[in-house]
Amino acid sequence: xxxxxxxxxxxxxxxxxxxxxxxxxxxxxxxxxxxxxxxxxxxxxxxxxxxxxxxxxxxxxxxxxxxxxxxxxxxxxxxxxxxxxxxxxxxxxxxxxxxxxxxxxxxxxxxxxxxxxxxxxxxxxxxxxxxxxxxxxxxxxxxxxxxxxxxxxxxxxxxxxx
Amino acid sequence: xxxxxxxxxxxxxxxxxxxxxxxxxxxxxxxxxxxxxxxxxxxxxxxxxxxxxxxxxxxxxxxxxxxxxxxxxxxxxxxxxxxxxxxxxxxxxxxxxxxxxxxxxxxxxxxxxxxxxxxxxxxxxxxxxxxxxxx
Numbered sequence: 590x591x592x593x594x595x596x597x598x599x600x601x602x603x604x605x606x607x608x609x610x611x612x613x614x615x616x617x618x619x620x621x622x623x624x625x626x627x628x629x630x631x632x633x634x635x636x637x638x639x640x641x642x643x644x645x646x647x648x649x650x651x652x653x654x655x656x657x658x659x660x661x662x663x664x665x666x667x668x669x670x671x672x673x674x675x676x677x678x679x680x681x682x683x684x685x686x687x688x689x690x691x692x693x694x695x696x697x698x699x700x701x702x703x704x705x706x707x708x709x710x711x712x713x714x715x716x717x718x719x720x721x722x723x724x725x726x727x728x729x730x731x732x733x734x735x736x737x738x739x740x741x742x743x744x745x746x747x748x749x750x751x
Numbered sequence: 752x753x754x755x756x757x758x759x760x761x762x763x764x765x766x767x768x769x770x771x772x773x774x775x776x777x778x779x780x781x782x783x784x785x786x787x788x789x790x791x792x793x794x795x796x797x798x799x800x801x802x803x804x805x806x807x808x809x810x811x812x813x814x815x816x817x818x819x820x821x822x823x824x825x826x827x828x829x830x831x832x833x834x835x836x837x838x839x840x841x842x843x844x845x846x847x848x849x850x851x852x853x854x855x856x857x858x859x860x861x862x863x864x865x866x867x868x869x870x871x872x873x874x875x876x877x878x879x880x881x882x883x884x885x886x
Contacts, residue, residue, distance in 0.1 A: 608847045
């Protein structure tokens, strides 16, 4: 059975994926807009979610704790930047005084593909392009370092020239 | 999910262009703080502060030699970022699987509401049926 979720692995520091659902776009969007729905499906397998604050508007935040199967809790804070009903949601993680990895942005687009079906595309990026490029290059380099430090030097030499 | 404090420190450390330049230099090989500071138009104490941030972020390590304390690149920080990205990919993959199942529940609920004896919903349904017959 082929994977239902397609992931773009060309860019090692972004999180990009596409998925099609057999449901109309209004219904899929609704699943994202209400905590009552979100708590039913958001999170990796084995996780449950407790929401302390949810305000689905531009500038509003969603604060929640993800309870892992290992008993650990993970604090989350999401701020909604753009909300276009049935089309697009953009948000970012972290900020403020919580322990979330800072400055990671995510966009989710919704597309009516006909026949009562919907395509979702999610894309997460570092907002700072230089930081992102650095992680791409050094990340590749770091993997090389595990085998040989010479490879790392090669990567960086290329990086310095570019 | 990896240690979020360390991860925060790594993200913050990488957000600064001087610190990225220091890392790029260190990727060529280990060196002393003095040598490291040479190409930068900032003071030695300022470089030392950047190095502290990088060390805390798991992006560099320092030698034990009290006088030299040579700096070298450390992969722990970048591996942390890698793990976090992997966890985040997994979060989406598995959430989307669950969403698929939940949408079926939502559809069933919507249908049940549609079948409920409510005048408005019923008339919409009849219209739909009539249209289908015409075709």
